[in-house]
Amino acid sequence: MSEKSYYEILGVEKSANADEIKHAFRKQAMKYHPDRNPGDKEAEQKFKEVNEAYEVLKDDQKRAAYDRYGKSAFQNGMGGGNPFGGGFGFNAEDLSDVFSNIFSDFMGGGRNGGRAENLRGADLNYNLEITLEEAFAGLEKDIKIKTTEACSSCHGYGTADGSEAPKCETCGGRGKVRKQQGPFFVFETVCPTCKGEGRVVKDKCKQCNGLGITKTEKTIKIKIPAGVENNVRMRVAGEGEAGLRGAPKGDLYIYINVKEHKLYEREGADLYTAVPVSMVCAALGGKIEIPGIDHRKIEVGIESGTQTGTRIKIKGEGMPMMGARKRGDLYVLIKVETPTHLSKKQKDLLEEFRDLKDSDSCQPETKTFFDKIKDLFN
Numbered sequence: 001m002s003e004k005s006y007y008e009i010l011g012v013e014k015s016a017n018a019d020e021i022k023h024a025f026r027k028q029a030m031k032y033h034p035d036r037n038p039g040d041k042e043a044e045q046k047f048k049e050v051n052e053a054y055e056v057l058k059d060d061q062k063r064a065a066y067d068r069y070g071k072s073a074f075q076n077g078m079g080g081g082n083p084f085g086g087g088f089g090f091n092a093e094d095l096s097d098v099f100s101n102i103f104s105d106f107m108g109g110g111r112n113g114g115r116a117e118n119l120r121g122a123d124l125n126y127n128l129e130i131t132l133e134e135a136f137a138g139l140e141k142d143i144k145i146k147t148t149e150a151c152s153s154c155h156g157y158g159t160a161d162g163s164e165a166p167k168c169e170t171c172g173g174r175g176k177v178r179k180q181q182g183p184f185f186v187f188e189t190v191c192p193t194c195k196g197e198g199r200v201v202k203d204k205c206k207q208c209n210g211l212g213i214t215k216t217e218k219t220i221k222i223k224i225p226a227g228v229e230n231n232v233r234m235r236v237a238g239e240g241e242a243g244l245r246g247a248p249k250g251d252l253y254i255y256i257n258v259k260e261h262k263l264y265e266r267e268g269a270d271l272y273t274a275v276p277v278s279m280v281c282a283a284l285g286g287k288i289e290i291p292g293i294d295h296r297k298i299e300v301g302i303e304s305g306t307q308t309g310t311r312i313k314i315k316g317e318g319m320p321m322m323g324a325r326k327r328g329d330l331y332v333l334i335k336v337e338t339p340t341h342l343s344k345k346q347k348d349l350l351e352e353f354r355d356l357k358d359s360d361s362c363q364p365e366t367k368t369f370f371d372k373i374k375d376l377f378n
């Protein structure tokens, strides 16, 4: 753990009020959330610290104790009711706990320390790579995920006889006990007997060792809407891991990665592409055909005298806009191609063309160009 103070970790003044602390916590927690920093150990550590700081500073009593005694006020640890051990350990249960914590704070509900909340199933992440065509049309897909489900032998209760375990005698099922900490303060802290669960499984289910869950592999049908953007995260509620002992399931998060396309680049709902056009077509005008994102042929009219760099807008041939019955536009960037490997006849014709002009026609815009830059030659 760092030696920074809890206030420094959240980036607030020591005098910060509850709102400022909550706001700072959300900001930091979102920044370092493991979902956003997969595999980043440093972010993981920061996320842990941010949560630890918030656990203390959001609670007036704990904050007062911390201001007075520092971290030593909490030597017995006060991690959430994590069934796999107390403290600020880092595992999926803690994470989902924290996430639901953030979530309930967002919803303005605050947290009432319900036991179900502590035992909620972990969230799962799934990376899904799709093509731009699939993003265009939307898709339904069966995905396989490794997850957990309620143990069939004990119905998720973790008990040998498959019924709900009796209430904890130490805390009467509250999951919390009052505790004297330092000379002046009395805290509510996690019950040491049931670790916050409120119930104690004495005779454990053999199949799941009392956890109430077993590992499984599941196939889930997911639906990706047309127009989905790259790098978005979609939440599939209730398709995460099973909660412990009947607590709610976690959620499944699908991360969308749209693959690069051969022809198109995408910006929001608009598509961009560069198309080569022959010099003759650019000079005389004509038509070209390009495949649309829906693989229909799109005819693009080329005006005579079209230059390289001309951008042609084709309305409504872009990506669908999510939630609207509209499509973005397609922009075609013209690149005039200079012919190579001329036949003898072509060469003769071009030379004849050149000689028709009264000046050296290698630089047809010579005059205006030189007007612009003539100062630079002196």
Ligand SMILES: [Zn+2]
Pocket (backbone or CB within 6 Å): 151, 152, 153, 154, 155, 156, 157, 158, 159, 205, 206, 207, 208, 209, 210, 211, 212, 213
């Ligand atoms: Zn079981």
Ligand SMILES: [Zn+2]
Pocket (backbone or CB within 6 Å): 168, 169, 170, 171, 172, 173, 174, 175, 176, 191, 192, 193, 194, 195, 196, 197, 198, 199
């Ligand atoms: Zn208890």
